[in-house]
Amino acid sequence: MPNYDRSRMVFVTADGGTLEGATRATEIERSITIRASEDELYRLWRDPQHLSRIMDHFATVTAVDGGRHYWVIPLPIGQIAWNTRTVAEHPSESLRWEPLAGPRIFDDVSVHFRPAPGDRGTEVTLRIRFALPSGIVGCVVMGRIDTGLGLLVNTVLRRSKSLVETGEIPTLAHNPSARGSGDTI
Amino acid sequence: MRALCWNGVNDLRVETVPDPEITSPRDAILRVKLSTACGSDLHFIDGYLPTMREGDVIGHEFMGEITAVGSEVRSVAVGDRVVVPSFIGCGNCGYCQQDLWSLCDNTNPNAELQTPILGYPTAGIYGYTHAFGGYAGAHAGYVRVPHAEENCFPVPDEVSDEQALFASDAWATGYMGADFCDIHPDDVVAVWGCGGVGLMAQQSASLMGAERVIGIDRFPERLRLAREKAGSETIDYTAVESVVDVLQRMTGGRGPDACIDAVGMEAHGTGIGYAYDRVKQALRLHTDRGDALRQAIVACRKGGTLSILGVYGVLDKFPMGVVMNKGLTVRTAQQHGQRYVPQLLDHAAQGQMDPSYLATHRFSLEDAPRGYEMFKHKEDGCVRPVFVP
């Protein structure tokens, strides 16, 4: 396929090796209720800028072309990057990001929207199938995603909710402290 | 700027830290005019509450003057004298929309530190551990207030700085505790604790029409304030055999219609624990504290209301069978300040209630560590030390 140079795995180990070996697959599903319509959320989650902002703590997502997205997880040594194809079988109900060939951290990502009772908004369910490389690379990735996979998925949902409901993600940037900037613990 | 920083167990120091900045278009920066210590601060000062970090600026009860606002702030402006509730609300989540501001979904940047224990995160709060948000506190020259339109309440000219200061937490908490009791004109309300929150709960209960209010404590000067300032009858629990018996005698054998616990674990030293490694060392859980709460549960009349304002740990024993068999209604929360502050400022402006006597001692910010010492040991009848940056 043309124009897919960026889909090549760009992770390089310190000794110039490449990523190999078996992967461990783990699927995590978490839900949150957001005060917004399914249509609005569907539109936002298709926007790579929204994805990048809510995954800001560990990944960036950019649009390539025709519904293809380029995902990058930086690591202390190198990075892991891969392309996905967006699958929207049920507009305003669900979205799926299916990985194209090559190594990756997320084997499959999908988000589902359904109306919450009353005027509570929309129930948003995020499902991520992690394909964690084994061995040292897996350890490095886990170190990067150090709060654990469930917390990672929860945090992504929480950040999306805050951004949609309040226009911002709560932050401790420039938080005064006598010992460096007061970031999360 | 100068700020009071936590540096470890019983190690508070006034240090120079960077000034806060506008980080979102909805922020405001306040020049702090007054701030005060709170009993709940003693949890982390004494080392019972995890997720503090060396260098953290502490303090969550404050008022001041707005010196900068973000581009989207319209309803308040630079120069406004404002009071700010200690829990930060967003105004737009389902909880804020229902006036349950301390439960806000969108203001705790460290939400995932709380979810393993609480299930869902609380709102963020200033200067009160990283699990509760990690925001820099207000014992400082300046403080950043997120969502300024929802959290900054302009103070009318007739209301003094000190009156406004207590509306930020102690008064709002006590008032909420009385509000929880749905007071009827012939009700008897008993309040455990005559510290800042307990005194405010007693005075608020009277204002809401309670027939009689009874304050319970052991410090003579606090009991005197309860009688003289809040108009309460008082019980010195060290001078009686059984508080429950005394309350029964005082109420014709019925018991108080509502009981407010404004003590919590503060006097005894245990705190909210989190599922992290340090918890076991940090918690030092005493299993037999909470006498005030147990007394309140037993003393309360059948079908009465139990209003809990004291801050408890997450593993405390609670005599659920007594609550159930007596058909008590339990109401509790961290303060929903934004719901009450406008009413409180109105009460102060109308001269209906004045909380300023809580400010028994005044210190410059530089002397704040001394103020906390005095407050902790209740020296010289200290109810609340007020700090002036």
Ligand SMILES: [Zn+2]
């Ligand atoms: Zn407080």
Ligand SMILES: [Zn+2]
């Ligand atoms: Zn909210």
